[in-house]
Amino acid sequence: MAITYQKKVAVFQDNVGVEEAEELLEWLIKNPKSKLNLDDCRHLHAANLQVIMAVKPAIAVWPKDAKLCVWLEAALNLKQGI
Amino acid sequence: MTPLLEQFLSEARDCLQGIAEKVMQLEKDPGSTVMMNELFRLVHTLKGNSGLFDFPEMTRVLHAGEDMMDAVRDGRISYSQELADRLLDAMDFVNLLVDEIAANNGEIGADYAQDALSLAELLRQLIGSETVVAVAVDNPPLALDPEASSDRPVPELPGLGALPEEQRMALYRDAQKGASLLLVEYTPDSECFFMGQDPFFQARQIPEAVWYSVRALEPWPQPAELDAYRCNLVFLALTTATPEQLYEHFRYTPEQIHIVPVPPIVLALPQGDTPEEPGGGSVYEDFVADALSRLEADDMSGLEAVIRTMQELCSPDLWLSSALRWLVLVLELEPDNRRAQRYLVESLSTLAAPLWSTLKPRVEAAGVDDQTFGEQALSEADARAFYDILQAQGEVLSLPDGDIWLPGRLNGVAAALAASHRAAGRNNILPMLETALADALAAGKAAPLRAWLQAQLPETDAAPATEAAKAVPLRNGLIEAEAESKFGRRAEDVYSGPKTLKVDQDKIDNLMALIGEMVVAKNSLPYLAGRAETQYGVRELARDIKNQYAVINRIAEEMQDVIMQVRMMPVSFIFQRFPRLVRDTSRKLGKEVNLVLEGETTEADKNIVEALADPLIHIVRNSLDHGIETPEIRRAAGKPEAGRLTIRASQEADRVYIEISDDGKGINPDIIKRNAYEKGIIDELTMERLTDQEAVNLVFAAGFSTATVISDLSGRGVGMDVVRNAVEKVNGTVTLDSEVGKGTRIRLSLPLSMAVTNVMIVESDRQIFGVPMDMVVETVRVPRKAVRTIKKRRTTVLRGRIVPLLALNDLLAIDAEPLANGDDQLATLVVRINDEHVGILVDDFRETVDIILKPMAGIIGGLPGYAGSALLGDGSVLMVLNPKELV
Numbered sequence: 007m008a009i010t011y012q013k014k015v016a017v018f019q020d021n022v023g024v025e026e027a028e029e030l031l032e033w034l035i036k037n038p039k040s041k042l043n044l045d046d047c048r049h050l051h052a053a054n055l056q057v058i059m060a061v062k063p064a065i066a067v068w069p070k071d072a073k074l075c076v077w078l079e080a081a082l083n084l085k086q087g088i
Numbered sequence: 089m090t091p092l093l094e095q096f097l098s099e100a101r102d103c104l105q106g107i108a109e110k111v112m113q114l115e116k117d118p119g120s121t122v123m124m125n126e127l128f129r130l131v132h133t134l135k136g137n138s139g140l141f142d143f144p145e146m147t148r149v150l151h152a153g154e155d156m157m158d159a160v161r162d163g164r165i166s167y168s169q170e171l172a173d174r175l176l177d178a179m180d181f182v183n184l185l186v187d188e189i190a191a192n193n194g195e196i197g198a199d200y201a202q203d204a205l206s207l208a209e210l211l212r213q214l215i216g217s218e219t220v221v222a223v224a225v226d227n228p229p230l231a232l233d234p235e236a237s238s239d240r241p242v243p244e245l246p247g248l249g250a251l252p253e254e255q256r257m258a259l260y261r262d263a264q265k266g267a268s269l270l271l272v273e274y275t276p277d278s279e280c281f282f283m284g285q286d287p288f289f290q291a292r293q294i295p296e297a298v299w300y301s302v303r304a305l306e307p308w309p310q311p312a313e314l315d316a317y318r319c320n321l322v323f324l325a326l327t328t329a330t331p332e333q334l335y336e337h338f339r340y341t342p343e344q345i346h347i348v349p350v351p352p353i354v355l356a357l358p359q360g361d362t363p364e365e366p367g368g369g370s371v372y373e374d375f376v377a378d379a380l381s382r383l384e385a386d387d388m389s390g391l392e393a394v395i396r397t398m399q400e401l402c403s404p405d406l407w408l409s410s411a412l413r414w415l416v417l418v419l420e421l422e423p424d425n426r427r428a429q430r431y432l433v434e435s436l437s438t439l440a441a442p443l444w445s446t447l448k449p450r451v452e453a454a455g456v457d458d459q460t461f462g463e464q465a466l467s468e469a470d471a472r473a474f475y476d477i478l479q480a481q482g483e484v485l486s487l488p489d490g491d492i493w494l495p496g497r498l499n500g501v502a503a504a505l506a507a508s509h510r511a512a513g514r515n516n517i518l519p520m521l522e523t524a525l526a527d528a529l530a531a532g533k534a535a536p537l538r539a540w541l542q543a544q545l546p547e548t549d550a551a552p553a554t555e556a557a558k559a560v561p562l563r564n565g566l567i568e569a570e571a572e573s574k575f576g577r578r579a580e581d582v583y584s585g586p587k588t589l590k591v592d593q594d595k596i597d598n599l600m601a602l603i604g605e606m607v608v609a610k611n612s613l614p615y616l617a618g619r620a621e622t623q624y625g626v627r628e629l630a631r632d633i634k635n636q637y638a639v640i641n642r643i644a645e646e647m648q649d650v651i652m653q654v655r656m657m658p659v660s661f662i663f664q665r666f667p668r669l670v671r672d673t674s675r676k677l678g679k680e681v682n683l684v685l686e687g688e689t690t691e692a693d694k695n696i697v698e699a700l701a702d703p704l705i706h707i708v709r710n711s712l713d714h715g716i717e718t719p720e721i722r723r724a725a726g727k728p729e730a731g732r733l734t735i736r737a738s739q740e741a742d743r744v745y746i747e748i749s750d751d752g753k754g755i756n757p758d759i760i761k762r763n764a765y766e767k768g769i770i771d772e773l774t775m776e777r778l779t780d781q782e783a784v785n786l787v788f789a790a791g792f793s794t795a796t797v798i799s800d801l802s803g804r805g806v807g808m809d810v811v812r813n814a815v816e817k818v819n820g821t822v823t824l825d826s827e828v829g830k831g832t833r834i835r836l837s838l839p840l841s842m843a844v845t846n847v848m849i850v851e852s853d854r855q856i857f858g859v860p861m862d863m864v865v866e867t868v869r870v871p872r873k874a875v876r877t878i879k880k881r882r883t884t885v886l887r888g889r890i891v892p893l894l895a896l897n898d899l900l901a902i903d904a905e906p907l908a909n910g911d912d913q914l915a916t917l918v919v920r921i922n923d924e925h926v927g928i929l930v931d932d933f934r935e936t937v938d939i940i941l942k943p944m945a946g947i948i949g950g951l952p953g954y955a956g957s958a959l960l961g962d963g964s965v966l967m968v969l970n971p972k973e974l975v
Contacts, residue, residue, distance in 0.1 A: 024281055027316040035311050052288035053281050057316050060308040077292065080301040 014040045015066055018047035027053035034061045041066035049074065055081060089194050096137055098588040100186050103134040107179050111172050118167050128157040134182070143196055144340050145204035146185045149178050152208035159215045171214055178207045201335040201342045248299050248326070248357060253410060256355040257417060259298060259328065263352035264421040268330055272297075273346040274323040274338070275305060281317045285341075291323035295333050299326040326350065353428045356418060358411035358435065379433045383426065392419065411436055470512075477508045478541060485538040498528050498537060505541065593694070596654055603648050604940030610644050611937065611961030613637035652693070652841050659737045659746070660688035662701045666708060670733060673712045680719055680730035681712060687737035692744045693841040699818045700746065700838065703811040707748045707834050708733065710808070715752030715832050725829065727751065742840045749833040755826040757783035764789065784826050788812045819845075819862070845941040847958070847968055849934035850917055852896045853904045856934065858968035860955065865920050867933050869913035884916075884927065891918060893927040899974050900953070907931040919971045926975055937961075941968055 008022040011033055034040065034057065042058070044050075045067040050058075059081050068075050110127040117123065135150035153175055159165045181203060188196055248256075263269040272294060276287035291300065301324045308314065327334065331347055338345045375398055382391040395412050402409045415432045422428060481501045502525040506518055524540035613633055621630035663685050674681040692700075716722075716731035723729055736747045757780040764770045764786045770778070778786075787808045812822050820838035839862075847858035848867075874884050875893060882893040893916065895906045906929040908914050916927040939958035944951065955970040 024286065024317075031311065031314060031316045049289060049292070051281075051286050052276070052291075052319060052321055053316050055288050055302070056304075056319065056321050057314065059302070059304060059321075060314045061311045073292065077288075077300060077302065081303075 015043050016040060017043040017045075018050065018069075020046065020048055022047060022050040022054050024051040024053045027051065027057050030054055031057045031061070034063055043067045044069040044074075044078070046070065047074065058082070093141065093189070093194055096141065097186055097190055099137060100134060100182070103130050103137075104179050104183050104186070106130045107134075108176065111176055114167065115169075115172060121161075124157075124161055124167070128154070128161050131157050141194075143185065143189070145196055145200045146182055148204045148208050149181055149211070152211035153178050156211045156214055165214060174207075174210050174214065178211055181207050197332075199332055199335070201339050205342045248354065251299055253359055253413070255298070256357070257413075260352045260355045260417065261421065262328065263355075267328055269350050269352055269355075270327055270329070270331065270334065271348045271350045272323075272325045272327060272334055273348070274325070275344055275346070276319045276321060276323075276341070277344060278305075278319050280319050280341075287319060287321060287323065290338070291325065293337065294323075294325045294327055294329070295337055296329035297325040297327045300324060353418070353422070353425065356414040356428070356432065358407055358414055358432075376433055376436050379436075380430065383430055383433065388419070388423070392416070408436060474508055474512050477504065481505055482538065482541050485534040485541060487534070489533050489535075494532060494534070495529055498525060498534060501534075501537060596651070599651055600655070601940070603644070603651050605959075606644050607648065607938060608940065608959045608961060610637065610640050612963070613640065613961070615962045655694045655841070656691040657694050657697050658688060659690050659692060659697055659700070659744070660685075661697055662704060663688050663735060663737070665701075666704075666735060669705065669708060670712065673709060674716075677712060678718055679712065679716055681716055682730050682732050684732065684734040685736075686734065690737040690739050690744060691840075692739075692838065696744065696818050696820075696838050696841070699814060700836070703814045703836070704735075704746070704748070706808070706811050708735070711748060711750040711752065711832065715750040715754070717753050721753075739840070744838045744840055746836040746838070747833060748836075749831060751831040754828040754830055754832050755784050755787065755824075756828050757781075760784060760786050781825070784824055787824065788822065819860075845958075845968070846936055846938055847941075847966070848917070848936045849966065850896070850915075850928075850930040851932040851934060852900075852906070852930045853902045854931075855902075856964075856966060857896070857930075858937075858939065858958065858966045859917060859919065859928075859971060860968065861936055863919045863921070863971055865918040865925055868916050868918060868927075869909065869911075870916045870927070872908055872912050872914060875914070882929075886918065886925075886927070889925065891925050891927045893929055894975060895929040897929075899928070919975075921972050921975055926971070928971065928975075939966065939968070 008019050009026050009030060010017040010019065014037065016030065016033060041064045043066050047069045048071050055078075058078075062082065065078070065082070069078065107127060107130045110123055110130065114120065114123050114127065131150060131153045135147060135154045138146045138150055156165075156171070156175070160167050160171070165171070181200075185196055185200060188200070259267075259269065274287065274291055274294075276285065276290075277283075280287055288302075291302070294300070303322050303324070305320045305322050308320070329337075334345065334347055335342055375394065378394055379391055382388075382394065395416060399409060399412050402412075411432060415429065418425065418429055418432060481504055484497060484501050487497070502521060506521055509518060509521070521540060524537050527536035528534055614637060617630040617633040617637065620626050620633060666685065667683055670681055670683045711733055716733065717725070717727075719729040722731065732751045734747070734749045736749075738745050738747075757778075760783045761770070761775050761778060764783075765772065765775045769786065769789050788811075789809060808822075808824075815822050815836055815838065818838060820836055823835045823837075824832065826832040846861040848861055848864055849856050849858055851857075868886065870884050870886075870893070875882050876884065882895075883890050884893055885891070893914075896902075897904045897906060906914055909932075915930050915932055917930055917933070918925050918927050920926075937960070939960070941956040941958055943949070943956045944954055948954070952973040953970060955968045958966045958968060960966050
């Protein structure tokens with residue numbers, strides 16, 4: 007399992023594949039105030055990315071992977087430099 | 089390059105040729121459905137084949153072609169000239185790719201991606217599907233030209249300011265020096281997740297990306313309504329990679345990306361602390377006003393001085409300082425870009441980053457600043473047209489002056505020039521034109537007007553533009569024009585001959601026969617040399633002839649080798665049918681069999697390989713039917729359930745060996761013996777005497793079958809004897825050994841080629857005969873004393889073995905005794921017949937020669953004692969014996 011669903015936090019690990027997206031979406035809908043822990047996430051499939059972008063859950067821990075972090079920040083419209 | 093790829097290229101060329109032919113035929117007979125189907129099939133085949141390889145460009149074009157042909161076939165669109173043209177264009181492109189692949193060691197350069205895309209679009213346009221239109225409009229293939237950016241707004245790049253200022257400045261410098269700065273907009277297909285794509289991963293891998301972002305294509309719906317598996321993302325990235333790199337990266341989905349060159353100025357986003365107290369604002373405002381006026385007045389050095397002072401006053405961390413740094417940089421690298429400079433200055437008063445997306449393209453900005461509506465405002469096309477008009481008028485003016493209608497002509501030219509200049513916004517020069525016209529009319533000559541026109545022409549910026557326009561077809565023009573200029577290369581234009589030839593086998597056989605005659609003819613030279621020496625006594629000439637013979641001999645041998653190689657084909661040709669055969673047969677028999685094929689690349693003459701096909705099938709079927717047991721029996725015998733059938737081909741010297749072995753139950757000699765006895769093949773005595781090995785070999789006897797029930801596989805008694813006959817027909821041999829419970833091994837030994845036979849010439853009763861060398865074991869001279877007679881048959885002991893001796897004269901019914909030599913020794917040719925050695929007594933041995941063995945035909949074809957005949961170098965006929973039948 008690339009995503010471990012804890013009580014209020016979904017922990018992403020390694021490479022999160024396309025098949026996780028549906029479950030992630032359902033879980034986020036069911037637990038609207040939950041957060042994501044992306045600490046150990048190296049890559050997530052675009053389907054997961056768009057789920058995160060659409061639902062905009064809070065990110066508890068940003069990924070260690072710097073490049074992924076920049077992408078996610080851009081995707082979630084954070085740190086708009088202008 | 090792999091053999092598969094080579095095969096593909098050769099087939100692709102054939103297919104393309106076929107497509108071209110079919111299109112031509114369809115031109116004559118557009119209604120023919122047969123032809124249409126044939127054309128579709130060819131395109132379809134080619135597409136399918138190309139899919140085996142990593143050539144997305146080729147597959148893309150062919151796929152579009154296939155779709156189009158499908159539509160034609162179904163009558164959704166009608167076949168037209170235009171359609172044929174586009175199809176041919178596409179095929180020319182594919183041909184180009186094929187050449188590229190062949191020349192480039194199996195690779196296609198990324199620069200074809202664009203062409204592939206536009207061609208595929210052109211084809212799809214004919215079908216009129218909607219996706220196409222979007223793509224076609226949205227993706228001008230040449231939007232990469234920096235000038236093209238002038239007519240599109242600068243894209244918005246949110247978050248770009250997050251990049252460190254130093255990095256952006258470095259990028260800006262590089263871009264000003266000519267490095268590319270491109271914005272990639274990647275819009276994956278909404279169904280792409282179902283095609284196993286991960287656009288995010290793809291986007292993360294965009295080469296040389298310096299900035300990236302992702303946004304939604306359409307606003308996000310409520311989470312509950314979101315379809316997680318419908319891609320609604322647009323990825324953006326700013327990259328310094330070249331368009332080629334980008335197309336290479338997105339070569340599978342080039343229609344989903346959109347590349348726009350970005351003016352480097354967008355990088356100029358000042359970042360820094362903004363002063364907290366508003367009091368400083370007045371200082372800023374003064375500065376802005378000052379800088380703007382200096383900018384207006386073109387006072388560059390003054391402006392720089394002001395900026396420097398300001399920089400010294402402010403902390404470098406301030407937003408203001410950052411903006412000033414950018415201003416200095418822009419002044420340095422883009423001194424003419426007033427608009428951008430003013431934007432930067434103005435931004436200081438608002439302390440907000442300049443919105444570069446509102447910045448009008450540079451050319452237009454310059455025009456507005458100058459307040460002159462110059463010819464620069466002309467679009468490229470207009471400029472060209474303008475230039476053309478001037479040229480045409482110049483030609484009119486250069487006509488001879490003598491005509492009475494000269495004034496009318498001059499007036500006409502002047503009117504045209506005036507109108508075109510007015511249209512081009514060059515009103516200021518019109519008075520000059522009028523004076524020139526007046527002069528010309530007064531003088532009755534065109535010269536004054538022509539001089540004026542000549543004076544105008546060089547000034548026209550349009551002149552170089554025309555050349556440019558000629559070199560690069562109009563950007564806004566039809567894509568067709570593009571396609572035409574790039575791959576308008578018809579097959580006939582540059583004819584690169586096909587690498588593979590399909591030659592009728594008869595021709596090769598003819599060639600083979602000719603080289604055979606050549607070998608024979610060449611053999612006559614030594615005779616000639618001999619005659620020159622012995623008969624005419626000219627040694628010199630004899631030596632020269634021998635030298636020449638050596639040369640011809642070498643060439644002839646090489647030729648023979650080459651022709652042999654042409655005829656060679658790998659045994660995989662017959663091996664390839666076995667996996668299927670074994671699978672089907674074993675399924676039918678309820679057995680499990682693993683087939684192992686080895687040495688498939690071993691080559692042999694085509695005739696040999698073909699002659700092998702049927703015997704091999706017999707053997708394999710036999711092994712499956714009689715050899716390998718059912719899984720239950722095998723398990724009981726402690727063997728793995730799945731039997732193993734190995735077919736191994738190998739080459740040793742000039743023979744090919746094919747070995748078929750199984751790990752089945754083997755052949756029980758006792759059962760064979762009893763069976764053979766019951767069928768009357770052997771008598772009781774023989775049955776007692778036979779060794780196990782000999783018994784096993786009884787399976788080769790005609791009419792033998794061990795199977796008690798006749799199945800559709802075997803048991804009809806026409807098995808192994810047919811195999812042996814077929815193999816022996818091509819000078820091969822079959823050996824079989826078997827061990828009860830362990831398995832059976834059948835070994836076929838075949839000559840590599842059957843074209844040239846090496847024979848030994850022997851003499852008997854003043855006649856010469858040939859004996860195939862592969863049967864000859866040795867030649868010995870047996871002293872007459874050593875010959876013993878046992879039961880009226882002559883025998884002798886050679887190397888501890890009793891060898892029966894037969895006189896060739898007796899065998900051929902020649903009424904003469906074999907001659908002995910001076911030492912009273914008999915020339916004995918020991919031959920191997922069915923693993924037994926037999927000595928044949930002849931009068932003398934001669935040399936061995938290579939001959940082309942011609943089988944006997946007609947009435948003498950029925951004589952079994954002869955294998956055939958051959959021509960010798962001196963023109964005499966050599967009869968080649970077949971000792972097997974003779975003895």
